[in-house]
Amino acid sequence: MKGIRQLADYLEISIGTVSRALNGKPDVNEETRRRVLEAAEKLGYVANQSGRSLRQGTTNVIGLMTGSDAQTVENADNFFLGLTDGLQSVFSGHNLDLIVLPCPGEEDPDEYLKRMVARRMVDAMIISATRRIDRRVDFLKQNRLPFVALGRTASSTDHAWVDLDFEGVAKSAIDRLVASGHRSIAVAAPDSDINLGHVFLDGYRRALDDNGIAYDSSLVIRAKSSEQGGYHAASEWLQMRPRPTAIVLIYELMAVGLYRRLAEAGLEPGRDLAVIGFRDGPRGQFLEPRLTSFRMSLHDLGVTVAQTLLSTMPAYAPFYPAQARHCIWPMVLVAGESDPGPVS
Amino acid sequence: MKGIRQLADYLEISIGTVSRALNGKPDVNEETRRRVLEAAEKLGYVANQSGRSLRQGTTNVIGLMTGSDAQTVENADNFFLGLTDGLQSVFSGHNLDLIVLPCPGEEDPDEYLKRMVARRMVDAMIISATRRIDRRVDFLKQNRLPFVALGRTASSTDHAWVDLDFEGVAKSAIDRLVASGHRSIAVAAPDSDINLGHVFLDGYRRALDDNGIAYDSSLVIRAKSSEQGGYHAASEWLQMRPRPTAIVLIYELMAVGLYRRLAEAGLEPGRDLAVIGFRDGPRGQFLEPRLTSFRMSLHDLGVTVAQTLLSTMPAYAPFYPAQARHCIWPMVLVAGESDPGPVS
DNA sequence: CTGAAAGCGCTTACAG
DNA sequence: CTGAAAGCGCTTACAG
Numbered sequence A, B: 001m002k003g004i005r006q007l008a009d010y011l012e013i014s015i016g017t018v019s020r021a022l023n024g025k026p027d028v029n030e031e032t033r034r035r036v037l038e039a040a041e042k043l044g045y046v047a048n049q050s051g052r053s054l055r056q057g058t059t060n061v062i063g064l065m066t067g068s069d070a071q072t073v074e075n076a077d078n079f080f081l082g083l084t085d086g087l088q089s090v091f092s093g094h095n096l097d098l099i100v101l102p103c104p105g106e107e108d109p110d111e112y113l114k115r116m117v118a119r120r121m122v123d124a125m126i127i128s129a130t131r132r133i134d135r136r137v138d139f140l141k142q143n144r145l146p147f148v149a150l151g152r153t154a155s156s157t158d159h160a161w162v163d164l165d166f167e168g169v170a171k172s173a174i175d176r177l178v179a180s181g182h183r184s185i186a187v188a189a190p191d192s193d194i195n196l197g198h199v200f201l202d203g204y205r206r207a208l209d210d211n212g213i214a215y216d217s218s219l220v221i222r223a224k225s226s227e228q229g230g231y232h233a234a235s236e237w238l239q240m241r242p243r244p245t246a247i248v249l250i251y252e253l254m255a256v257g258l259y260r261r262l263a264e265a266g267l268e269p270g271r272d273l274a275v276i277g278f279r280d281g282p283r284g285q286f287l288e289p290r291l292t293s294f295r296m297s298l299h300d301l302g303v304t305v306a307q308t309l310l311s312t313m314p315a316y317a318p319f320y321p322a323q324a325r326h327c328i329w330p331m332v333l334v335a336g337e338s339d340p341g342p343v344s
Numbered sequence C, D: 001c002t003g004a005a006a007g008c009g010c011t012t013a014c015a016g
Helices: A004-011 A015-022 A030-043 A049-056 A070-074 A079-094 A109-118 A135-143 A166-179 A195-210 A227-238 A254-264 A298-310 B004-011 B015-022 B030-043 B049-056 B070-074 B079-094 B109-118 B135-143 B166-179 B195-210 B227-239 B254-264 B298-310
Strands: A061-067 A097-103 A124-128 A147-150 A161-164 A185-190 A220-223 A246-249 A274-279 A292-295 A326-329 A332-334 B061-067 B097-103 B124-128 B147-150 B161-164 B185-190 B220-223 B246-249 B274-279 B292-295 B326-329 B332-334
Touching: A004 A015, A004 A030, A015 A030, A049 B049, A061 A079, A061 A109, A079 A097, A079 A298, A079 B097, A097 A109, A097 B079, A109 A124, A109 A135, A124 A135, A124 A298, A135 A147, A147 A298, A161 A166, A161 A195, A161 A298, A166 A185, A166 A195, A166 A246, A166 A274, A166 A292, A166 A332, A185 A195, A185 A227, A220 A227, A227 A246, A227 A254, A246 A254, A254 A274, A298 A326, B004 B015, B004 B030, B015 B030, B061 B079, B061 B109, B079 B097, B079 B298, B097 B109, B109 B124, B109 B135, B124 B135, B124 B298, B135 B147, B147 B298, B161 B166, B161 B195, B161 B298, B166 B185, B166 B195, B166 B246, B166 B274, B166 B292, B166 B332, B185 B195, B185 B227, B220 B227, B227 B246, B227 B254, B246 B254, B254 B274, B298 B326
Parallel strands: A061 A097, A061 A124, A124 A147, A147 A161, A161 A326, A185 A220, A185 A246, A246 A274, A274 A292, B061 B097, B061 B124, B124 B147, B147 B161, B161 B326, B185 B220, B185 B246, B246 B274, B274 B292
Antiparallel strands: A097 B097, A292 A332, B292 B332
16 A cells, blocks of 8 residues: 555545545544545555655654663663653653654764754653753754753753652651661762753752751762762762761662672771662662662653643643643652661 | 744844854855854753744654563663663764653553654654563654564564573573583563563573473473562462473563572572572672672663664664674673572 | 645756 | 755644
8 A cells, every 4th residue: 555545545435535535534434434544444545654744744753862872871760661651651641652763872962962952853842851951952942843841950941841849859858867867978970961860969068057067069070870879979978087977869770880889898888877869770689788769650751741741732732731831750769678767 | 042043033133044154054254143042042042842843754753662561560670771872872962862662551562652653752762661462662663763673572573673692591591400410490571461471471482492402381480570570470380390490581671580589499590599580780799698690781772772763763874784684682690699509 | 525736845967 | 056846644724
């Protein structure tokens, strides 16, 4: 089966009627519609996307831009894959397809985004891993392409975004550690300009302040968001004098490397250093002792991201009248055995 | 900047000349070409993909289909992300863009593929996680869409494919364990119909046979390809009488759960059970004791997959004249401390 | 309710 | 070397 022309010839009706029948337009005889649908099914006809796109000016495709640089790959947990499922559960109801656009490691993310937008590959874009100053946001605003950012940015606030509650995480973690007697609490923060690092550190400072503890910048360890980063953070911690009695990690995978480094030094997480991790998941769940971390539903986050995005698109906004433009996604602390009070 | 029309008007030349200049056709005055390129850059013009695709019949996009079902998500390591980088390094040289097409968990993979192909979203497809009988292969062959399968299938052999050397892995692992004195070696195999499970088990049987050891089907543990699966496999092993002295795992992440389950039982990998894992990577690398596993370059694998695919496409085949249609990707054993000889 | 026709943005024979 | 024109496969006013 090639195109709508062949299908129309086969049915001996005009391509206009075929198109209308297929697209569920009301002004089609029900018997005609039935015949068209049946024939399309039988012959395996599906409209060529380029033809539709060119005519309609829309692609019915939503893009999710991710990085594929070494750093992102190293940090690869199931975050995006889990998110995808939630996104698609919303998009599929509108006949929108999700495609993932992995920015090549060598290409500048800003340039890559520009190229994808200019080629009109997608109707809307989901960007992630926002930086403190993120030019992609300005570019998308300027080009009037609907988008939602997964992560806030300091350079713009009036666009649609969804972000994890990094302040809340910092606050819960610090309060809990202080409550069990810790006063010297280190933190492993990203070594890049990614915005979440700033939000997290702000939350950390504020939480310390709330607890009457002075902020000490030497307790902020910069590390990569990977197992390797956690290993590095533990090495840094080992060299501190005096050593903080607790540490809060900002990435799920860091805990794995940190545990390993402590073991190599003959030390034990929980006993020698209280550890609170970030997002709980299979990685941290199988650690011994079990990691105290924060729970969230990736699927539900995906649903919210998708709904937030659609609510900014005129064609879909009516379906989501009450959708907020911004959302800070809560995370719930799940107690493990990795963060008891300090040995006194 | 809207379209080629605007750019042509701006330059006061015809759209045909603009198109030829932009596409590097030889019959364009060099001064004209310079002006066009300059103006396009200045005004940010990039050809609308739908227009090009419709006219040319090609999209200049390659699709990588992945699953996004619970099983795939759970098994999410950085496999696809790492692969992506290698793929793009080849594609970018031909101005081809890679997009990832995540099949929604609820949708049938065969149907999803059909839809994507029928809509003409991509010029070629990379499919992965091939099953023993994989209808996607037949569908793609029948539709004459260029494709490469990452993974073999029993239902077809004459298409392009690249696969990891599961027989070689089984052979190396068994030989090594036997050499250090093991005679009772269990194996954790996937519980699905994924083809690699069959290949791996065939290799396992052959390697046992080579070593004069009888195959015992009760030593084959079926488990999910995740941490949870490894945890489950260890539970199964704990119940065996007599317990095999060694186990070979078919997925990277299984080792994490297996280690955990052993620890819960007061047992130690290496001492109480020799363990050989699959692909080495950050997950297994940080285990204690260090996991014996197999090394490969994901990036190089991506390069080979991309080249294999392009060699099947008439437009790109001339660039890869010597490319084989099939490739079994070797993996090299990296010794850790998880698989010493049995305690006698 | 249906058909004929225009036109979305491009590329590419074809003339000149 | 350049321009004018056709046409890729669709959808959608517009007539009837």
